Amino acid sequence: MAQSAEPVPSDRGGLVRGLGLLDSTTLIVGSVIGSGIFVAPSIMAGFIQTPGLLLGLWVTGGILTLFGALAYGEMAAALPRAGGQYVFLKEAFSPLWGFLYGWTFLLAINTGFIAAVAVAFAKYLGVFVPAIGEGTVLLTVAGVSFTSAQAVGLAVIAALTWINITGLRTGAVVQNVFTIAKVAAIVVLVVLALASGRGAAAHFSPLVGTALGPEGLKLGLFAALGVAMSKALFAYDAWNSVTFAAEEMHEPERNLPRALVLGTLGITIVYCAAVAVYLYMVPIQEMFAVKDNRIAAEAAQRMMGPAGAAFIAVAIMISTFGCDNGLILAGARVLFAMGRDGLFFRSVARVHPVYRTPAAALLLQGGVAAVLTMTGKYSDLLTLTAFASLLFNTLTVLALFVLRRRRPDLPRPYRAWGYPVVPAIYVLVSVFFLYNILMGDPLNSGKGLVLAALGLPAYAYWNRGRGRP
DSSP, X not given: OOSOSOXXXXXXXXXXXXXXXXXXXXXXHHHHSSSHHHHHHHHHTTTBOOHHHHHHHHHHHHHHHHHHHHHHHHHHHHSOOBTTHHHHHHHHTOHHHHHHHHHHIIIIIHHHHHHHHHHHHHHHHTTTOTTOSTTOEEEEETTEEEEHHHHHHHHHHHHHHHHHHTOHHHHHHHHHHHHHHHHHHHHHHHHHHHHHOOSOGGGGOSOSOOOBOHHHHTTOHHHHHHHHHHHHHHHHTTTTGGGGXXXXXXXXXXXXXXXXXXXXXXXXXXXXXXXXHHHHHSOHHHHTTSGGGOHHHHHHHHHHOHHHHHHHHHHHHHHHHHHHHHHHHHHHHHHHHHHHTTSSOGGGGOOOTTTOSOHHHHHHHHHHHHHHHHHOOHXXXXXXHHHHHHHHHHHHHHHHHHHHHHOTTSOOSSOOTTTTHHHHHHXXXXXXXXXXXXXXXXXXXXXXXXXXXXXXXXXXXXXXXXXXX
């Protein structure tokens, strides 16, 4: 464990500095590598059925993530406070924009990711317990079905919320162990695929083209690309989670930018290798038809038989469990920061007297994630959360330009590489995909816009009497 000294008190809010560079990097990798890479490629194949396009979306997602991380690194080093993105938007624009992010983060972005990943855990548990899945309905109330996958998802959320309430180091240790395990599993999958020789390079042909899947044919090329990209962006998202816990890091001015760059580079390599293995083992035309979209298990089944599928299923359950842990650990810090600023319930800024963690924020976050788990299907949750997250990520990269102009004297231990070209490319590419995601799936992406808009009256309530926009 990097920097294994006892956690030391931070200078604000009663939190402790207990995260080193290794902890911070594994928090990023662990929060990001979860269900998406093991499920999303199968869903994407329903929209895009050109191997080069499918793999290209994952490469694009990785480059976009790295460009965003370079911009976030500068702001995180300059403003190393609990809340991360919430703080950047508040300082660059106004408290309103910070609040709208935190509000949407609570109602859709982070809690939606937590819910989706918890359901994905249940999907792969279904390899061993066939009765568990989104197709197994336990009860129906007022036309709304509650499935066994949702029930397992609720149990996962409850368990991980409790783990993170009991201490920062407890959550960090779980994160480190599970992150190492999940990356090792993907490496094993790649090595065994090449060693087995049971795949076919012909599956990558034609590498270039515009062939669409059954879902993509309903939308057209650009809308299909947008919706497919939303699934990949879901898999990449949460890369910025480490900024939320900045106040609990050792030397955040140095470690935050390093963790962001190391984490995003590592994730991109792992993801592109995994998608290449799926294409090598399973023709893209067959990927969409894989049961419960368990593409990783299907690839392992074809290379090693039932034992291989079981091994990968276990690895993926570890992966999703660790991913949800990272999302829960980091996400509650945004609510903590809002409560401390008086822009949300003051109670969420309370630190547990024994465990020194934001227990109230963790409980609220877990409760909202539980509601989303009961009301949304996996694929719908992907689009909802990815669209809302990309929208605010784009605004946050724009905040870098604003802070450079408005606060030139702000200490900047790290300055974004490639400024202003690299962050401008991030914004332009993101706007392209935001538009096409909205056109391709207006229902679920529109929900993100509606939830964000509901934050306006909520902000007016919490901001009353302050006289600030």
